[in-house]
Amino acid sequence: GSFDGIEQEEETEHMIENNFVVEAENVASSIDPKEMRAVILAGFGGLNKLRVTKKTMPEPQHGEVKIRVKACGLNFVDLMVRQGNIDSPPKPPLIPGFECSGIVESIGENTHGFEIGDRVMAFVCYNAWAEVVCTPVDYVYKMPDKMSFQEAAAFSLNYVAAYMMLFEVANLREGMSVLVHSAGGSVGQAVAQLCSSVPNVTVFGIASCSKHVAIRDSVTHIFDRNADYVQEVKKISPEGVDIVLDCLSGEHTGKGLALLKPLGAYVLYGASNMVTGETKSFFSIAKSWWQVEKVNPFKLYEENKVMAGFSLLNLLFKQGGGVRVKTVMDKLLSLYNQGRIKPVVDSLWALEEVKEAMQRIHDRGNVGKLILDIEKSPTPLMANDSTETSEAGEEEEDPEGDNDNKERMPFIQ
């Protein structure tokens, strides 16, 4: 079964912790073949809105594939979902998560291209953070033999996004230069690797000082996120750069556009500046939206510049981009098989550790991807911590920053 990890060597340790008696009970009862464990977001808000619980297992509909999940990807957008800071979010309670890897367990009617037992990775429109997911066959891709489930869960969203931004939106070619924010993040690392697949591309990466050693080899030049990067880039390349990839928005939009060479492209692919605290705040989002500097098309005309936005989730789930993404995935798997790209996994977390994992993304502590490893058992809590795995879904506000001292030690690769 998929709970071997919990039932193996760490079981004794878990039993020491009262909380994990609850987990163990879950495991025991989830032998019920109609039930599965899943992360539930009870309502929009802070980390305390998340818990692990049992849910009825889904069955594949017409055109869907049912996957026994091995690993799930955690992305910054999951924090925005948790806060309700996305466009028309579904009504909670919901199971978060947009990507996973696993094994095909069954197949819906009139669904072709996969067989039971296939190792696959998949996009899911929510519901990925569970032991079992069902998703349309168009969002499922066979994994290369040498790819691990953890790598696969780190692959889909970030590499497809990086590839499409660089090659379909911005038209990266030999000799160009790319500025990427959050260069240590999972998209940033995918961008750096894909840039190195093109001859003579210069990558300017922006990252916290603490990550500079870890990512030094993946980028050409590295700047601290508190530095005046516009000046720093211009010292090295007075004429600017060809491509700016921005996941922050706000003031960085104007700075990015200003840094472009003629015919250069600025691509906005996220708005992580919007996530500032733990509370849901439609107000602060609305404010961010309206405060962002709008751009006059004539300015782009006079300066020969390109401004683009890219949201892979919208492309996949709202705009029918499945076929186009399939083509991109084929190219990416070819690059993977050639050894030219390889996902960087920051750390593995049990479902029960999703709060700490989210906190790590929020604090930008990661280098590469955070993975929810379905078969991983939670790392023991510190002795005097008894609040972490509360399943009560209390409504009190619990700012993430307060959790720093109670953080579990994840399995860092």
Add this chain to the structure above:
Amino acid sequence: GSFDGIEQEEETEHMIENNFVVEAENVASSIDPKEMRAVILAGFGGLNKLRVTKKTMPEPQHGEVKIRVKACGLNFVDLMVRQGNIDSPPKPPLIPGFECSGIVESIGENTHGFEIGDRVMAFVCYNAWAEVVCTPVDYVYKMPDKMSFQEAAAFSLNYVAAYMMLFEVANLREGMSVLVHSAGGSVGQAVAQLCSSVPNVTVFGIASCSKHVAIRDSVTHIFDRNADYVQEVKKISPEGVDIVLDCLSGEHTGKGLALLKPLGAYVLYGASNMVTGETKSFFSIAKSWWQVEKVNPFKLYEENKVMAGFSLLNLLFKQGGGVRVKTVMDKLLSLYNQGRIKPVVDSLWALEEVKEAMQRIHDRGNVGKLILDIEKSPTPLMANDSTETSEAGEEEEDPEGDNDNKERMPFIQ
């Protein structure tokens, strides 16, 4: 000499017209090797600001090539220059014109790559509409043997602009669709031809009804410029188009963005809606600038869209794009030599006919390119017209619309 045309078969006819006695005198005196004929813009404003006069011939500086001009291209932007409706225009009097073809007559010091007698086409930062121009060697390109001077003068700006917009800004590929405004204009025809060099590209062209027969074969679907083209396109392609090329601006920016498929690109490459009448009007320009709808980057993010601006003149003359354009020109000349593209010349005009030629562009009467043919003699005026070739540069306002009945008959190819 370059005035053979005037001195040949039409000379007798010219002498009938009083105005052409003046022309003939110009010709006689311009045998002075230090002088040349040129179109002069005396000040910003209407057609009456233009006249043909004698100027001192320029000599090539360091890095420049001196060209005996055979033909010049006329573009919509020349109307905007005449009205002073461009960003930081030079102070008049000036010689308009940004492109020409001709024969290399001499070469500046330390200037390599060309020999006297070479047939060339060239970009010039103003000063093209004259018998002789000097321009930096980076803006000069050898003509293919089979290309005529008229074709060459129709080639440079329009094909380079069309190519860069389609392939460097917007990334046109097999199976895509393109909407182009002013499909009968010289850029529109270049766009249509370049689209046909890629398999399975659908071109939606917008043009006046009067041009539909002439351009029917160059586009896939054609709409009248007064039609609701958004609805018309959606009837054929409900999901929209991949690329919109807009030389109009104003309301068409929002319509163009709305018509894009996900990952589609809207490219603004002109603002001909700004030229509404004959009078210089900084006010109406400023108004147009501020009234144009600015675009929120988040909207592009949510919709997966690209908004770009393209100005080849700015790229060439303000942004150091010469080397990049040279690469594009090499590709275009290869396509020309393969017979895959061929400039469409609407009509040839003598320098003295520049007002009528401009009027034709203003009225959007052309299919393809208007050429100032240096060796062409003016077509005789209608008998009761005596104002057309006045060289006095009167300051009275003379709306172009009033000239309709006095138009000369150009040589239409």
